[in-house]
Amino acid sequence: MSEIIHLERTRNYLHPGDVSAAVGLWKDYVHQPERALWHDYEWGNVHWYCCGNPLEARALLDAVMQALSPRSARELRKIVSRSDVVWNLPSPPYGPDGR
Numbered sequence: 001m002s003e004i005i006h007l008e009r010t011r012n013y014l015h016p017g018d019v020s021a022a023v024g025l026w027k028d029y030v031h032q033p034e035r036a037l038w039h040d041y042e043w044g045n046v047h048w049y050c051c052g053n054p055l056e057a058r059a060l061l062d063a064v065m066q067a068l069s070p071r072s073a074r075e076l077r078k079i080v081s082r083s084d085v086v087w088n089l090p091s092p093p094y095g096p097d098g099r
Contacts, residue, residue, distance in 0.1 A: 003072045007064060019064055022057035023079060029054035030087040 008014040061080050065073045 003068055004064070004076070007067055011067070013060075013063070018060065019076075021052065022060045022064075023083075025052050025054045025057040026061065026080065027083045029057075030083045 004019050005016070008016050008018055058080075061076070065076055065080075068076060
C-alpha cells in the first residue's frame, strides 16, 4: 500500500485513491450480468463519462503494475487477476446442443 500511495503522489497521471477506485470499478464491471456487458460492447455506456470507464481503469492498473516493484506488482496482480478470471470465463451454451 505504501508504494501505491507513493506512486499516486508522485505520478502526474495518478491522484490519491485512483488505484483503489480502478480496482473497484473493474471488479464491479466484470460482475455485471452478461447482457449488460453485451449492451456496453454494442452501444457503449453513457455513465462512463461521469463514473469512470472500467476498461480505462483496467489499463491504468496495468500501468501501475509496471511501475511498482516486482513484489508489490505481484500483490496487486493477485487482486486484479480475481476479476480478470471472471472477465475471461467462457459464455454458457445457448441451447441444449451447445449452439
